[in-house]
Amino acid sequence: MTTVIRVSDVSKKFSLNANKSLKERLVNARTTSEHKSEFWALRNIDLEIASGTSLGLIGHNGSGKSTLLKVIGGILSPTEGMVERRGRLAALLELGAGFHGDLTGRENVYLNASILGLSRATTDKYFDAIVDFSGIEEFLDTQVKFYSSGMYVRLAFAVAVHVDPEILLIDEVLAVGDESFQRKCLEKIRSFMREGRTIIFVTHALDLVRDLCARAVLLDHGVMQYDGAPTQAIRMIRDTWNEEAEVEAEAAAARAEAAPAGAATYTPMRISDVVITDGEGRPKDTFKPGDPFGVECTVTSDRRVTDWAVGIKIENHMDQNCYASNTHLMNLQLEPIEGSRRVAFRYDSIPLVDGGYHVTLAAHGVNGPHYARVARIRNFKVVDSEWQDGLVRMPARVDVRPVDAESLAAR
């Protein structure tokens, strides 16, 4: 394996100095040096990337992943340490960064290609392929400012992938465009990988990292937390998300408790004492797929309410709704409520894939308004030994049989 990128002990310091104009500098001359706040966007990063690797850089917002990508791309220079690399590099930090709205599509193709380091002759050679890939030949001689954002992105990506880079840096650019175009981009990226090119991604789409990358680097506040298998990196970042969700849930619970009792508010009901259980009433927060599962809460109403229902929703860490229902949908007619009731949902089995989940509960009228709602009041985790994509865990039996020639002939 040949190393194409070597990042040696790179640190990057940003100083936040808001005073830009001469006047501000003069007026604030004394305070400037005091108020100059500095922070390290990257701290002692060491990376060695072999050719043909597809690497995902993941982390929270502000974890330094984009900064690292820019340092590798040469757009920012590191404060300490150094980056070495070989081969042509194309950085897709923003699609169409070099586009100028007043120029036509055709002119922009040439301009953008030359920004990415392609000569005019080579662009001529690839021109038809670029236009073909973008699929906008009708609008080629229209000024780019009249393009829809989709067309814009199509053309930009088409140029970028035809530059023939050895190293491709991609920063969240795949989050744009419609679904079919995204698929086209991903296909192109996969074929890049098959051709043995090196690709570095920055993305929040963890599924994409798991799907495409052979290696993942997790950054947190500029420090490298993990470097290795994508599944492990993703699990680690999910754990930190869960911690955050925990804090949020506590805050939500505190708010719910603090709601003044009996006050003339729009919420005549309150939900309290939410517990996630093993289905038998015992608190539990980590499950294996297939475990029994339950949620219990106390609903309190100061007035007598005849038509009421309790709803439950389970969301995953990506805010995707995994399950939602309520007692009305379950065809349950609840007895009128006055005072407190303990409501328990019980499930025989939890068919969810590995990940962190949030529970939201609500009490509401059968067709009417919410009486009380506690969003993401509790979290639980599902830990699975087997890695699966999607939302639902479906245990499968697979058998593979030989097909004999006779049965083929019979068909």
Added chain:
Amino acid sequence: MAGTSTDLRGSGAEPADSFQEATIRSREEAIEALPMERVNPPRAFFRGAVRDVVDILRYRELLGQLVRKELKVKYKDSVLGFFWTLVRPMTQLIIYYLAFTIFLGNQQPAYAVFIFSGLVIWGLFTDILGGCTGSIVGNGGLLKKTYFPREIFPLSVVGAALVNFALQMLVLFAAIGVTAVFTDNRVVLTSDLGLVPLALLVCLIWGLALGLFLAAATVYFRDLQHLIEIILLALFWLVPIVYPVVLPIRNFTEGGHTTLLEIYLANPMLNVVVAFQRAFYTMGPEYTYPGNLWGRLAVLALVGLGLLWLAQRYFARAQGDFAQEL
């Protein structure tokens, strides 16, 4: 037989894979052959310029594209289009001509040619300086997302300014032609025409040197953009464009201010402008600078080169932080 057929099948079933493998392997070998290069290496303050120039030369195609972009974009949707480039200097010409000949009673022969020969080169200088100053700040979007030598931005401004300059030169030639045919003013070719390339060179060197410096400095002091306009306005009257250089020379000498005169004459743009006047304004040689312009321009070119080198080094130092300052 059976053996051969399996062999054939074996090699026949593989091609897709082995082909792929071969491209990967050859790609890897090709990469391996390349040297490991350091990204943004810190370059010695004194010796780094050569490497930087080599880098810039590698991107000359981009430079051409950017120059084309500047020119195309500037007057893209206007009816008169490129003609607007000529409107500004022509208007200036008419205003000064009217003001000086009719209102102030200037008696200089072919005064329009006199003004225009100075205006043309002064216009180039102001275009370069004004354009360069905002070139880094104005291209922030591009600069934060892509990498190429940042000097390309000021250089593309120079390129676009040169194209405008060439057009205005055509107008100047036309004006001289008209003067030669329709008036009895003296239009001759003199050896002073040789001063034109030298003067142009001095103008470019100084313009680029100051431009590089201003482009980088504006990133940190945005006020420079506005300041430079004012400075250029003041500088316009320190350069003998609308008045003949012989007037201040006479006045300074009569007043005994020889030091002041020397300072006044040391202005590089003054020397460039009077060189253009000497070359193109042959209608009244008594109104042009009489001294040895060859020597003066040569010295200014050398000093300018030193300055250009210093400016480039400053620019190279500063450019590492452009992306984060913008």
